[in-house]
Amino acid sequence: MIRDLLRDLGAALAATLLVVTAVLVGTAIEREDGTLHVNWPPLYAVAHPHVGAGTPAALAVAVAVVAYGPALAARLPWRALLAAAWATATAWTFSLALVDGWQRGIAGRLTTQYEYLQVIDRFHDIPGTLRDFTHHILIDSPGHWPAHVAGHPPAASLTFVLLDRIGLGGGGWAGVWCITVGATACVAVLVTVRVLAGEVLARRAAPFLVLAPAAVWMGTSADGYFAAVAAWAVALLALAVTGGTGRTGGAGQAGGTGRTGGRGRTGGAGRTGRAVRTGHRVWAAAFGSGLLFGLTCYLSYGLTLFAVIAAGVLVLGRERVRVLPLLFAGLAVVPLVFTLAGFHWWEAYRLLVERYYQGAGGLRPYGYWVWANLACTVLVVGLATVAGLRRAGVALVRQRGQVLRRRDASGSAAEPRLALLVYAALLALLVADLSGMSKAETERIWLPFAMWLLAAGAFLPRPRAWLAAQATLALLLNHLLLTGW
Numbered sequence: 001m002i003r004d005l006l007r008d009l010g011a012a013l014a015a016t017l018l019v020v021t022a023v024l025v026g027t028a029i030e031r032e033d034g035t036l037h038v039n040w041p042p043l044y045a046v047a048h049p050h051v052g053a054g055t056p057a058a059l060a061v062a063v064a065v066v067a068y069g070p071a072l073a074a075r076l077p078w079r080a081l082l083a084a085a086w087a088t089a090t091a092w093t094f095s096l097a098l099v100d101g102w103q104r105g106i107a108g109r110l111t112t113q114y115e116y117l118q119v120i121d122r123f124h125d126i127p128g129t130l131r132d133f134t135h136h137i138l139i140d141s142p143g144h145w146p147a148h149v150a151g152h153p154p155a156a157s158l159t160f161v162l163l164d165r166i167g168l169g170g171g172g173w174a175g176v177w178c179i180t181v182g183a184t185a186c187v188a189v190l191v192t193v194r195v196l197a198g199e200v201l202a203r204r205a206a207p208f209l210v211l212a213p214a215a216v217w218m219g220t221s222a223d224g225y226f227a228a229v230a231a232w233a234v235a236l237l238a239l240a241v242t243g244g245t246g247r248t249g250g251a252g253q254a255g256g257t258g259r260t261g262g263r264g265r266t267g268g269a270g271r272t273g274r275a276v277r278t279g280h281r282v283w284a285a286a287f288g289s290g291l292l293f294g295l296t297c298y299l300s301y302g303l304t305l306f307a308v309i310a311a312g313v314l315v316l317g318r319e320r321v322r323v324l325p326l327l328f329a330g331l332a333v334v335p336l337v338f339t340l341a342g343f344h345w346w347e348a349y350r351l352l353v354e355r356y357y358q359g360a361g362g363l364r365p366y367g368y369w370v371w372a373n374l375a376c377t378v379l380v381v382g383l384a385t386v387a388g389l390r391r392a393g394v395a396l397v398r399q400r401g402q403v404l405r406r407r408d409a410s411g412s413a414a415e416p417r418l419a420l421l422v423y424a425a426l427l428a429l430l431v432a433d434l435s436g437m438s439k440a441e442t443e444r445i446w447l448p449f450a451m452w453l454l455a456a457g458a459f460l461p462r463p464r465a466w467l468a469a470q471a472t473l474a475l476l477l478n479h480l481l482l483t484g485w
Contacts, residue, residue: 001461008387008460012469015378015386022375029368037360040481042372043379044442048482054098054105055479061092062211062471069207070463078199081206082187088210089183096478097179097219106175109220114147114485116160116222117174123161130154131342137351139358148222150355154343155298155334156222175220182224185451186210188231192238193455196316197418201458207467208457213382213474216483217444226299227448230306233292234452237310237327240285241317243278279322286323290330298334301349302437303448305428312424316403316417353437361440369439376443377429380450382473384466388456389426392419395459418458425452442485 019042026041039046065088073081097105111117123129136143137150144150149157160174168177186209194202218224293310296303314320335345356362378386396403396419403416429449432438438445460466477483 004391005461008390011387011390012383015383018371019375019378022372026368026372029365035363035365036368037364038442042369042376042443043481043483044485045481045483047480049480050099050482051479052099052101052105054095054100057091057095058099058475058478061088061095062475064088065092065207065211066464066467066471069210069467070204073203073206078194081203082190085190085206085210086183086187089186089212089215090180092211093179093183093215093219093224096215096474097175099478100482102172106179106220107170107172109171110160110174110178110222111171116146116149116157117171118146119149119157120161120164120169123157126158126161127341130338133343134348134351137348137355139355147359151352152300153298153345153348154338155295156226156300159222159225159299178222178225179219181228182218182221182447183228185224185228185231185448186212186454188228188235189451189455191235192231192313193418193421193458195238195242196313196421198414201414201418204463205455205458207463208384208388208460208470209451209454211467211470211474212450212454213470213477214380214447214450214454216474216478217380217447217485221444221447221485223300223444223447226296226303227451229292229299230296230303230448231451233289233296234306234309234313236285236289236292237313237323238317240282240289240323240327241313241319243282243319282319282322283326286326287330290327291333292330293327294331294334298338298345300448301352302432302445305432306448308428308431309421309424309452312421316420356437356440359440361437364439366436366439370433370436373433373438373446377446377450377453379473379477380443380446381453382470384457384460384470385453387466388459389422389453391459392422392456395419396423415459418455422453422456425449429453443483444485 022042023040026036026038030036030038030041036042038044069088072084076084094106099105109115133145133154135141136145138144139150159177163169163173163177168174186206189209190202190206193205212218218227293306296306314323317323338345392415395415399412399416402413403420426449429446432445432449457463457466
């Protein structure tokens with residue numbers, strides 16, 4: 001026990017040293033030649049100690065989750081736990097954002113010169129704008145798109161265009177949308193963990209998903225919204241590959257011997273009816289997952305890497321043969337709609353790469369950001385997640401033979417199955433980092449992957465101490481720095 005704790009603290013210390021090194025080296029590079037294009041390396045932030053209207057609320061949420069979160073997560077009925085997790089994550093994110101005030105922290109975030117709300121009026125003819133979208137990606141093209149619009153497929157901009165069309169226009173509504181929808185990502189991760197690795201680990205992960213340092217950037221960033229869409233795509237896939245029942249086997253599969261068994265035609269009809277309903281749930285979940293994966297790819301080019309996490313889910317599932325055709329059918333819908341409308345994803349991505357190197361991507365040194373991005377990730381996920389990943393790695397190595405034991409995901413197979421899921425997310429993040437297409441970005445881009453890494457908190461004993469560390473990091477970041485993108 002003591003030895004494991006010391007190893008956890010060693011992993012956290014190593015991550016802290018990585019962050020400190022990134023700060024010191026980055027500051028020296030920026031002072032020397034200014035090629036990093038950030039004021040507080042490795043974060044896109046400036047030093048600005050401050051408090052605000054959200055400070056008391058943020059402190060209250062942090063204290064409540066640290067004090068009561070683990071116990072409530074263990075005792076609440078499952079659906080009540082999901083609702084409580086979403087509500088608490090929403091409150092945590094809103095309170096941190098309001099430390100900077102309503103205008104600067106929420107309403108003004110998506111209205112800057114780089115953001116999506118700058119182009120709402122240019123989408124008055126949506127089909128025409130989609131056909132013409134690629135003509136404005138390069139920075140030397142006439143009427144070039146702002147950085148975030150050019151850097152994402154048009155579904156990102158269309159989200160805010162459609163909000164405006166239904167009367168929810170302006171930065172305030174856009175910010176509320178991103179925070180409220182983004183907070184559901186923790187619910188999607190909990191659903192996924194429960195069906196793939198059992199309810200016990202899902203309940204243990206819940207407080208870490210709620211009280212995440214990532215909330216500093218979830219409010220208000222469109223990447224928080226993207227994270228939620230991607231997370232629900234994975235959650236629906238997990239439901240599909242486990243039979244659409246929300247259970248991983250064992251007792252959930254023994255219903256045929258219950259009250260309807262042994263009653264002749266009635267029992268047989270009952271089992272047939274349940275089988276039909278289960279089949280419908282599987283098909284709906286698989287098709288819905290495909291739809292959301294397709295949408296994810298048209299919200300952000302980089303989130304195509306969620307295919308790595310999806311592959312991990314398929315490995316852990318048992319319904320792959322039935323799921324794949326409907327998954328791919330759903331996956332084709334959004335690309336087909338946009339292609340028929342005149343937007344060509346691959347052409348846009350080719351031009352984006354060129355635009356990328358026309359800006360900061362052509363100046364920022366790869367040799368720094370390839371490891372400093374990992375320091376950014378540490379600040380997004382917190383030291384508890386680093387320690388949890390260490391324990392997850394140990395479980396995966398020691399119990400790798402248990403990973404595919406699908407009928408006992410709540411028993412001896414639970415920990416290595418969860419470990420495989422979080423390491424699939426870590427692999428996707430590392431691929432994004434090594435690609436070199438992330439050195440012109442900021443820490444917000446790691447949010448979709450970070451949500452899955454946070455689940456590693458389920459491996460940690462003494463959760464209150466680790467949760468206190470998570471909350472302290474988030475509060476310090478939000479009150480000492482003014483973050484942006």
